[in-house]
Amino acid sequence: MVSVVGAVFVALSLAPLLVLSVPPIGTQPEQVHISYAGFPGSMEITWTTFNETEESTVEYGLWGGRLFELTAKGKATLFVDGGSEGRKMYIHRVTLTDLRPASAYVYHCGSEAGWSDVFSFTALNESTSWSPRFAIYGDMGNENPQSLARLQKETQVGMYDVILHVGDFAYDMHEDNGRIGDEFMRQIQSIAAYVPYMTCPGNHEAEYNFSNYRNRFSMPGQTESLWYSWNVGSAHIISLSTEIYFFLDYGVDLIFKQYEWLKKDLEEANKPENRAERPWIITMGHRPMYCSNNDKDDCTQFESYVRLGRNDTKPPAPGLEDLLYLYGVDLELWAHEHTYERLWPVYGYKVFNGSIEQPYVNPKAPVHIITGSAGCRENHDTFVPNPRDWSAFRSTDYGYTRMQVHNTSHLYLEQVSDDQYGKVIDSIWVVKEKHGFSAWF
Numbered sequence: 294m295v296s297v298v299g300a301v302f303v304a305l306s307l308a309p310l311l312v313l314s315v316p317p318i319g320t321q322p323e324q325v326h327i328s329y330a331g332f333p334g335s336m337e338i339t340w341t342t343f344n345e346t347e348e349s350t351v352e353y354g355l356w357g358g359r360l361f362e363l364t365a366k367g368k369a370t371l372f373v374d375g376g377s378e379g380r381k382m383y384i385h386r387v388t389l390t391d392l393r394p395a396s397a398y399v400y401h402c403g404s405e406a407g408w409s410d411v412f413s414f415t416a417l418n419e420s421t422s423w424s425p426r427f428a429i430y431g432d433m434g435n436e437n438p439q440s441l442a443r444l445q446k447e448t449q450v451g452m453y454d455v456i457l458h459v460g461d462f463a464y465d466m467h468e469d470n471g472r473i474g475d476e477f478m479r480q481i482q483s484i485a486a487y488v489p490y491m492t493c494p495g496n497h498e499a500e501y502n503f504s505n506y507r508n509r510f511s512m513p514g515q516t517e518s519l520w521y522s523w524n525v526g527s528a529h530i531i532s533l534s535t536e537i538y539f540f541l542d543y544g545v546d547l548i549f550k551q552y553e554w555l556k557k558d559l560e561e562a563n564k565p566e567n568r569a570e571r572p573w574i575i576t577m578g579h580r581p582m583y584c585s586n587n588d589k590d591d592c593t594q595f596e597s598y599v600r601l602g603r604n605d606t607k608p609p610a611p612g613l614e615d616l617l618y619l620y621g622v623d624l625e626l627w628a629h630e631h632t633y634e635r636l637w638p639v640y641g642y643k644v645f646n647g648s649i650e651q652p653y654v655n656p657k658a659p660v661h662i663i664t665g666s667a668g669c670r671e672n673h674d675t676f677v678p679n680p681r682d683w684s685a686f687r688s689t690d691y692g693y694t695r696m697q698v699h700n701t702s703h704l705y706l707e708q709v710s711d712d713q714y715g716k717v718i719d720s721i722w723v724v725k726e727k728h729g730f731s732a733w734f
Contacts, residue, residue, distance in 0.1 A: 319344030320406035322385070324478035324509075326485035328492075329455075331513025331523050333419050334392045336489070338367075338402050339511045341478065342383045345369065346404040349385035353400035356413060360399060365389050372508040375501030376470035386511050392416035395423075412486040415454070417525060421570050424700065425526040429457040429662075430693035431495065431579060431628020434464030434669030435477040439691040440711045441668070448484045453695075455525065456488055459628035460495025460535075460579030464669045466505035474505050493532040494519060495579035495629065502543050503536070520551050522558050527701045529562045529571045531555070531622075533578035535629075538598040538610065539591075548603075548610040555613075559620035563729060572701045572728035574622045581627035581663050582614055583636060585680035585687065590629065593677075595642065614640065617659060621729035624704065628665035631674040632689050633708050635719060636661040639683040645733070647724075652685075654724040657733045662706060664694040686719050702726060 324341040338351050349369050352361035367387030374380045387402065395418040401409045418425070428444055447453065466474030484490065491512065498506035503519070512518035512532065522531040533555065537547040561567060562574055582600035584592035591597050602612035617625065618640050637644045638656035646652035653660065666673070666689070673689045680687065690710040697705045707720035725732060 318407060320346050320404065322403040322407060322409040324475065325402060325409050325412060325482050326478065326490050327414055328511050329417060329489045329513065329523055330388050334390055334394070334416065336389045336392060336414060336416060337511045338387045338389065338400065340385050340402050340409060342385065345383055346406045348404045349387055350404055351387040351389060351400055351402045353389065353398050356397035356399055374467065374471035375504055376467065378470040380470045384508055394419040414487055421527050422700070423526045425454045425698055426452065427455050427457055427696040428453045428693055429459065429626055429696055430664050430667035431459035432461040432631055432665040432669050433458070433667035435473060435480050436464065436670040437668050438480065439668030440693050441480065443711055443715060444693065445483045448487055453488055456484060456490045457577055457626065458490060458492045459577050459626055459664065460493050461497040461628065464671065465497045465500065466509065467500040471505060474509060478509060491532065492518060493577055493579060494534050494536050496536055496539065499536060499540050520554060524571055526698050527571050528573040528575055528698045531558060531574070531576045533576060535578045535580040535599050538603060545606050545610065552611050556616060559616070563620050568729055573698055573704060575624045575626065576617060576622055577626040579627065580629045581661065583639060583661060583683060584630050584634060584663055585677050585684045586630045586632060586674045587677045588674055592630070619730060621732055622659050623725060623728060624723065625659050625661045627661065627663045630663050630665050631671060632663065632676065632687065633666050633692060634663040634684060635686040635721065636683050637685045642683070644683050653721050655726055655732070656723070660723055662694060666691050667693055688718055690718065
């Protein structure tokens, strides 16, 4: 009798371990995030399962209306991570269409084999007089993501309409056979399931030819999220890959493909009717053309690949500075350096302020912002003691940038220090009475 009781006791004591050893339900949606699909009335919903499901479905409805009265279906793509385990996951994508501009929606995603939590988003306001609000940062890991909690709260209370993540995710998504990528996507779900999470690739995404980045995110266009453009309010936003200048093993031709695409996109954006409607042209790319850090990165070199191109390719690969200047790009957003740096209006290593008293009022060159201090395991970068005269403000605090495009002539930027409990440590107004190449003269 005693032995029977003992056996029962042992079995019960092991029960929690036995329960914990049961694998998770592989058809359960996770890592939910949304992005703008690039055309009016649209939103792209993306999520992951680890087993295949018969369908990929989003059920949704207007906030305050009948719950889940609308249904949209999409498809799943098998992604096999390049690590030694060859881990499989299914990336589901569903495009919602015919959304009412500026209207709030409630949704969940999945299938009859498992549904996500319930989330909400606001369809993009399609008015060009709308003043969208952005949070902007790069270089956020899932170890030491210091700014994440503040961004989660601010997003959930409705402070932002769009998030711009300017490269370098998770540190790194491919590690531990893609599990680090999974964990990072779970961490940002509390932001990215509620507002469009718009991205560009960074150097930390390079493993297996950027496959984790290209498969996990769903940006507009047909370039696997490497480069694309979209419109919001009075701004035309262009996302670029700076990494094509550094990982030539994946194809030198990508430099020329992006350059030709970018030139055509800028030509279209600069047609008089388009520039009148959306005068602000803003670019985002991971590695900056200029910086005053002391780490010998590309931006610390006068012969920057991103700025001037490469002469060691056949034919020589063009850089980006002249093209962006020629088409009157107003603002260039960068990351990569784990610091914040605001530059005076600069072109060709020379400062072109609007005036001594008001440098950002009618500036005579693009304005550059470097915002790569969201927090990651590589900690801070440092600065050279004496920066060149194009460097206006620098900080090594962890933090992120806020931006609001107020109207066709006024754009506001500020830097938040998470080290200083959310204090705004820098801010500027960029004011432009006219836009385009002629604005430089």
